[in-house]
Amino acid sequence: MNMRVNNKRYIDDDYSISVNFFDAIKGLSKETTDIVNAKIDEVKTRSEMSIAKLIKANEELQVKIAKYASLKPTNYLLAEMSYEQVVSGLAALTDDISMLYDLFEKYYGEKCFMPAMSMKHGFADPGEIQTTKAQMQKLERQSAK
Numbered sequence: 001m002n003m004r005v006n007n008k009r010y011i012d013d014d015y016s017i018s019v020n021f022f023d024a025i026k027g028l029s030k031e032t033t034d035i036v037n038a039k040i041d042e043v044k045t046r047s048e049m050s051i052a053k054l055i056k057a058n059e060e061l062q063v064k065i066a067k068y069a070s071l072k073p074t075n076y077l078l079a080e081m082s083y084e085q086v087v088s089g090l091a092a093l094t095d096d097i098s099m100l101y102d103l104f105e106k107y108y109g110e111k112c113f114m115p116a117m118s119m120k121h122g123f124a125d126p127g128e129i130q131t132t133k134a135q136m137q138k139l140e141r142q143s144a145k
Contacts, residue, residue, distance in 0.1 A: 017051075019044045 067079040
């Protein structure tokens with residue numbers, strides 16, 4: 001009996017290994033055939049586990065390569081650092097949070113922190129802050145008259 005067996009525990013169909021099990025091999029006993037089939041299954045399972053590990057390692061390396069590709073060679077060391085290490089390094093280099101904020105806006109765009117601040121501190125919408133600011137300025141102008 002030849003049959004295809006895929007082991008979904010480790011990898012998907014694209015990378016699964018097709019194996020053929022045998023009913024009776026001419027001249028071999030059922031016990032010997034069972035041993036051969038068990039070995040085939042063991043090799044298949046081990047191979048699929050190895051392939052799964054290699055696929056994961058490949059994906060991790062692709063992410064790392066993308067990080068390096070986005071950096072200038074002088075900044076390659078950053079690709080090896082966690083975000084926390086980068087920020088703690090910035091804190092060790094300067095106390096000037098305003099300068100850091102300006103740099104974040106330069107590279108992430110103006111008001112880059114607004115969405116995060118809105119979610120963390122409960123602002124309903126970044127545009128709501130601008131509306132409130134405009135209303136306050138209008139009230140200030142009216143009260144100055």
